[in-house]
Amino acid sequence: MIDVEGLTKTYGDFEAVRGLSFTVAPGEVLGLVGPNGAGKTTTLRSIAGIIVPTSGTVHVGDYDVAKAPERAKALLAFIPDEPQLFEHLTVEEHLRFIGRLYGVSDAPARIEPLLVEMELLDKRGSLPVALSRGMRQKLAIACGLLHSPMALLLDEPLTGLDPAGMRRMKSTIAARARAGAAVVLSSHLLHLVEELCTRLLVMQRGRVIALGTIAEIVAERPDLAGRALEDVFLALIEEGERNDGARASA
Amino acid sequence: MNDALRYLLWRSARNRLRGQVARLKRPRYLLAVLAGALYFGALLFNSRMPSPLAGSTSTALGQLIYTTIIFFTIASGWVLGSDRPALVFSEAEVQLLFPAPLTRAALVRYKVAQAQMVVLFSVLVWVVLLRRGGTLPFWMRAISLWIILSTMYLHRVGASLVRTSAASHGSRGVRRNLIPITIVATVVVIVGWTVVRAIPGVRSAILAGEGGAALASLASSQPLATILFPFHLLIAPLFADSWKHWLFAILPAFALMAAHYPWVTHTDAAFEEAVAEAAAKRARAIADTRGTRGRRALIADGAVRRPWFPLEPTGHPGIAILWKNVLAYTRALRLRTFVIMVCAAGVVGSAVYSEVGNMSELASIGETLCAIPLVMLIVLGPGFVRTDLRQDLLQLDQLRSYPLRGSAIVAAEIASTAAILTAMQYLLLALAAFLASFDVRAPVPLAPAVLIALVVLPTLNAISLTVANGSALLFPGWVRLGDGRTAGIEAMGQNVLAIFVSLIVTFVALLLPLIVAVLIASGVSAAASRTLDAWAFVAAAPGGALVAFGELWLVIRWLGRVFARTDLAQIEPPA
Numbered sequence: 038m039i040d041v042e043g044l045t046k047t048y049g050d051f052e053a054v055r056g057l058s059f060t061v062a063p064g065e066v067l068g069l070v071g072p073n074g075a076g077k078t079t080t081l082r083s084i085a086g087i088i089v090p091t092s093g094t095v096h097v098g099d100y101d102v103a104k105a106p107e108r109a110k111a112l113l114a115f116i117p118d119e120p121q122l123f124e125h126l127t128v129e130e131h132l133r134f135i136g137r138l139y140g141v142s143d144a145p146a147r148i149e150p151l152l153v154e155m156e157l158l159d160k161r162g163s164l165p166v167a168l169s170r171g172m173r174q175k176l177a178i179a180c181g182l183l184h185s186p187m188a189l190l191l192d193e194p195l196t197g198l199d200p201a202g203m204r205r206m207k208s209t210i211a212a213r214a215r216a217g218a219a220v221v222l223s224s225h226l227l228h229l230v231e232e233l234c235t236r237l238l239v240m241q242r243g244r245v246i247a248l249g250t251i252a253e254i255v256a257e258r259p260d261l262a263g264r265a266l267e268d269v270f271l272a273l274i275e276e277g278e279r280n281d282g283a284r285a286s287a
Numbered sequence: 288m289n290d291a292l293r294y295l296l297w298r299s300a301r302n303r304l305r306g307q308v309a310r311l312k313r314p315r316y317l318l319a320v321l322a323g324a325l326y327f328g329a330l331l332f333n334s335r336m337p338s339p340l341a342g343s344t345s346t347a348l349g350q351l352i353y354t355t356i357i358f359f360t361i362a363s364g365w366v367l368g369s370d371r372p373a374l375v376f377s378e379a380e381v382q383l384l385f386p387a388p389l390t391r392a393a394l395v396r397y398k399v400a401q402a403q404m405v406v407l408f409s410v411l412v413w414v415v416l417l418r419r420g421g422t423l424p425f426w427m428r429a430i431s432l433w434i435i436l437s438t439m440y441l442h443r444v445g446a447s448l449v450r451t452s453a454a455s456h457g458s459r460g461v462r463r464n465l466i467p468i469t470i471v472a473t474v475v476v477i478v479g480w481t482v483v484r485a486i487p488g489v490r491s492a493i494l495a496g497e498g499g500a501a502l503a504s505l506a507s508s509q510p511l512a513t514i515l516f517p518f519h520l521l522i523a524p525l526f527a528d529s530w531k532h533w534l535f536a537i538l539p540a541f542a543l544m545a546a547h548y549p550w551v552t553h554t555d556a557a558f559e560e561a562v563a564e565a566a567a568k569r570a571r572a573i574a575d576t577r578g579t580r581g582r583r584a585l586i587a588d589g590a591v592r593r594p595w596f597p598l599e600p601t602g603h604p605g606i607a608i609l610w611k612n613v614l615a616y617t618r619a620l621r622l623r624t625f626v627i628m629v630c631a632a633g634v635v636g637s638a639v640y641s642e643v644g645n646m647s648e649l650a651s652i653g654e655t656l657c658a659i660p661l662v663m664l665i666v667l668g669p670g671f672v673r674t675d676l677r678q679d680l681l682q683l684d685q686l687r688s689y690p691l692r693g694s695a696i697v698a699a700e701i702a703s704t705a706a707i708l709t710a711m712q713y714l715l716l717a718l719a720a721f722l723a724s725f726d727v728r729a730p731v732p733l734a735p736a737v738l739i740a741l742v743v744l745p746t747l748n749a750i751s752l753t754v755a756n757g758s759a760l761l762f763p764g765w766v767r768l769g770d771g772r773t774a775g776i777e778a779m780g781q782n783v784l785a786i787f788v789s790l791i792v793t794f795v796a797l798l799l800p801l802i803v804a805v806l807i808a809s810g811v812s813a814a815a816s817r818t819l820d821a822w823a824f825v826a827a828a829p830g831g832a833l834v835a836f837g838e839l840w841l842v843i844r845w846l847g848r849v850f851a852r853t854d855l856a857q858i859e860p861p862a
Binding site for chain 1: 614
């Protein structure tokens with residue numbers, strides 16, 4: 038469903054993402070992890086067609102995001118870490134607006150169940166100014182889910198949610214994956230990644246330093262066997278730092 | 288001023304300037320700066336280069352016009368201003384400065400000093416635009432302008448603090464500020480009544496070609512002469528024709544400015560809460576919506592206005608953007624402003640009717656009163672109504688993720704504001720046409736004028752809004768995005784500059800459509816063996832509009848590609 042090949046994004050001399058390649062199949066949840074500045078958000082934005090890669094290709098479904106951006110975008114939803122809402126549209130109007138943008142003919146019928154799922158039904162007539170941080174996050178997610186995207190890109194989806202909201206959100210993401218969506222999820226919450234993701238992509242300074250299931254990653258580093266994901270992650274990052282240092286001094 | 292605040296001010300200004308200079312590494316910005324410098328340099332140093340405002344400071348009528356503009360600007364701050372302080376603090380300033388051991392006066396002084404950056408830039412712009420209007424060297428003119436703009440800024444801040452105090456303390460607040468409120472209310476009523484009563488006479492004088500003399504006579508008659516005296520005092524140095532006169536005039540003007548400073552800095556209005564609330568809302572708007580919220584939007588939960596038209600789930604997705612923007616504009620409107628305007632129109636109409644006593648004359652004056660805001664909407668409207676890319680560009684991530692072509696998004700955004708402006712202009716046009724039907728001496732034939740306007744107004748709006756949105760897309764580092772245009776008297780120079788540049792580009796874009804329209808009109812007249820009259824232009828207007836929209840189609844396609852390539856790093860939320 039999502040096919041990234043040799044993705045590179047540079048800003049002047051700075052390489053935010055270097056030669057990234059991976060695929061995400063329908064029903065799969067890929068966890069994108071890495072320290073701050075690793076290039077996770079740039080990767081998600083490139084897949085979503087928000088930024089134009091310097092080189093490489095991104096396919097969503099059968100469509101190349103660079104060559105057929107409208108068709109590719111119609112298949113995906115990108116939910117950023119900071120919810121972006123229109124201050125003058127109510128909760129329900131946001132969903133109607135998105136429905137029209139994506140041509141969801143049965144949008145009115147989909148809105149109510151979605152509001153129930155996101156616990157926003159009693160706020161359907163409220164403007165974003167009257168919503169809490171978590172509610173705004175839920176509304177942004179509801180906007181992303183309205184057109185039943187086949188590819189779901191989530192950047193720190195649990196930010197601002199309370200424990201109950203987090204649990205609900207995790208089950209929503211899992212349900213979408215079970216329904217056949219390819220999900221790419223970026224997060225610093227390693228327990229979330231461990232719980233939800235079928236595979237992991239660990240990034241550092243724009244490069245892939247590990248890709249696979251947790252078992253596959255650990256299998257390549259026997260010294261990490263039996264360790265918690267957090268320890269595995271930190272060990273990989275440390276190793277990456279050492280390699281970068283060695284490359285720089287060479 | 289406190290050392291820490293001085294440091295903050297200096298470092299912020301320095302870093303901001305460095306950022307602006309660094310931006311010139313981009314060829315697009317560098318070229319624009321060079322073109323601007325070339326044009327304004329020529330305006331300043333080449334005496335043959337026409338300047339729109341040159342000479343306006345050497346005539347009595349110019350002096351009267353500037354005095355009146357300043358009076359109305361200041362009066363509107365009291366009558367139509369917000370109940371929130373004009374001191375705008377960023378969320379960072381609120382979080383770091385408000386809990387710090389700083390006095391209220393220190394905070395106000397800091398803001399006043401910060402505003403000087405904008406004031407000085409405005410002075411520079413005005414000096415260039417006014418050019419060789421008098422005999423004074425440019426630095427004397429610059430000092431005069433600095434005093435005028437600084438005084439106006441201080442007065443605006445002072446007025447807003449009085450309003451804040453009155454609004455936050457209810458009747459006790461009104462009692463505390465009884466003296467300034469009473470003075471301003473009395474002045475506004477007296478001026479309003481005097482002007483309304485004089486309208487028929489002044490209009491007749493204007494039609495007879497003696498408008499300037501009639502206006503001067505009105506301004507020098509009592510009580511207007513007394514009321515306008517402080518404003519006259521403030522503006523006098525700009526109109527001085529010799530060193531001696533300038534020195535004589537600059538001292539009272541300076542004293543006027545100096546008198547404002549303690550009034551503002553020693554305020555006892557507890558502005559912190561209102562300012563902090565405004566800053567938090569602004570910060571949340573930037574963080575959550577990245578700036579769709581206008582400064583005017585004061586929407587309480589539960590007071591949500593219904594959409595003007597329903598949005599069907601299917602159809603062209605661009606309509607959804609238009610729907611969203613129209614909704615945003617109507618929800619941000621302040622009902623109070625409309626009520627005041629309608630009441631003022633009613634009072635003016637009644638007073639004028641009691642003076643002239645006949646419907647035809649009243650209708651004729653009414654037409655003029657409709658034509659003034661109509662022209663203002665054409666020229667200034669694109670700067671005021673901004674529910675388009677200038678608001679939404681801060682949400683570039685979101686816009687780009689929509690399954691629409693860049694050009695479709697740009698077109699829908701421009702169409703939103705064009706639709707709003709055109710609707711307002713059509714309303715004024717309809718009102719003017721209705722009044723004209725009672726006017727037996729209507730200056731232009733009604734039917735062709737209305738038909739031409741129906742075609743020309745949306746075309747003009749589309750062109751000027753494409754210029755405005757194109758500027759935002761091409762120069763996001765220069766155009767203020769999100770929170771409305773740069774506000775305040777101190778920023779008058781910036782706004783004038785923006786309008787000026789926009790008018791030049793719009794004029795260039797109109798050249799070809801105008802030529803085509805004239806050619807068609809001439810052809811139609813020749814074919815019908817008639818003289819070139821208004822009806823020939825009725826036939827030609829759609830042709831000219833078609834050419835204009837053809838130009839826009841090409842430009843919007845190009846802007847769509849720019850939209851798709853715009854670097855997110857260039858888009859900065861408003862400070």
